[in-house]
Amino acid sequence: MAGGKCLALIAHDQKKDDMAEFARRNRETFASWKIVATGTTGGRVIEAAPDLDVTRLKSGPLGGDQQIGALIATGEVDALIFFVDPLTPMPHDVDVKALMRLAIVYDIPMALNEATADKLIATLHA
Known part of the structure; x- marks a missing residue:
């Protein structure tokens, strides 16, 4: 993943539609970023915005969360958007x-809901 900025996208099952729509709505901003995503989330993002540079990793429960954590630890992820379903x-x-602990330890911006992700995207686009 050398070169360019990298954004990690993850969404719990009940939030995948929201993430796909979020990516579609922000595809102009995301176009200048490399995106890594857990398996199903990445597939949904690709369907919603096929022009984006998305690398799909494993599904979250099958190790995708840990793969993204490893990319954070090696300095390859610059920001994390994780639509969490708290219910x-x-x-x-x-x-x-x-994964969240690694984002905090390595001090990368992390948004856990759409309102915060909108603010994060606004700073990335500025």
Whole structure:
């Protein structure tokens, strides 16, 4: 992933439609970024905005969250947008917490809902 800025996108199942629409709406801003996404989220983003440079990793529960965490730890991800569903229990919750911890440790911007993601995108686009 050398060169350019990299944005990580993840969405829980109940938020995947929201993430796809968010990516479609912000495709002009995202066009200058490399995007990494967990498997299903990445597929939905590609469907909504096929012109974006999206690399799909594994599904979150199958290691995709950890793959993005590794990219954060190696300095390859510059910002994280993770649409979290706080109302649905997640069997891989420990992976999600580890990912968030890495974003905090490595001090990368992280948005966990659409309102915060809008603010983050506004700063990326400025």
